[in-house]
Amino acid sequence: MRQTRSVCPVAEHLDLINAPFWQAFGPVLGTLLQDAGEGPLIDIGASTGTGLKTMANALPQHEIIAIEPSQALRAGLFARLSEDPALAERVTVLSATVQEAALPPRLGAVVGINMLGHLRPTERTALCGRAWPDGSAHGPLPCSPSSHRAAPNASRT
Ligand SMILES: C[S@@+](CC[C@H](N)C(=O)[O-])C[C@H]1O[C@@H](n2cnc3c(N)ncnc32)[C@H](O)[C@@H]1O
Secondary structure, three states, X not given: OXXXXXXXOOHHHHHHXXXXXXXXXXXXXXXHHHHOOOOOEEEEOOOOOHHHHHHHHHOOOOOEEEEOOOHHHHHHHHHHHHOOHHHHHHEXXXXXXXXXXXXXXXXXXXXXXOOHHHOOHHHHHHHHHHHOOOOOOOOOOOEOHHHHHOOOOOOOO
C-alpha cells in the first residue's frame, strides 16, 4: 500500500468539519438517490460513513460498497458499522482508491461527495467510463460543487 493514499491530514477532525455540510446536504442526497437503479450503491471516499448512513436510510434494500483508502478514516467507518449490525451486513468496505477498486458490472448509483477533487480530470473521465461502460446512466452520480474546483494535478490523500 502506498503511503500517499492512506494519509488524510485532517482525519481526526473530518466529521466535525463536515457536519454542517451533511446537515444541509443529507436530505438532498436522499432525494437524488430515489432515482437509483438496481445494483449496489457505491460510496467513493466514504470516510467515516456519514454519507453512507444517509444512503442506507434512503434506500434500505440496497447493498453498499464503501471505497475508502485512508486507514484512519476506515477506523471511523468500521466503528460506525460496529454499532449497527444490520447496516454492517449490507456494507462491503474496500481499502483502496477508486482507481484501484473493482466495481461490479451494474451499479445502482455512484456517490462521490467532497472527493472528486482528489481525482485528476483523466481519472474522473475513466471513472465515468467504468461506472457506465455502455454509455447509459443507470443511476445518479451525486457530487458536491466543491469537487469542480480541483486542480488538474491535485494529489491524492
Ligand atoms: C473531504 S473527504 C470527504 C468524505 C465524505 N465523502 C464526506 O463528504 O463526508 C475526501 C474523501 O475522499 C477519499 N479519497 C481521496 N482520494 C481518493 C481516491 N483516489 N479514491 C477514493 N477515495 C478517495 C479520502 O480518503 C476521504 O475519505
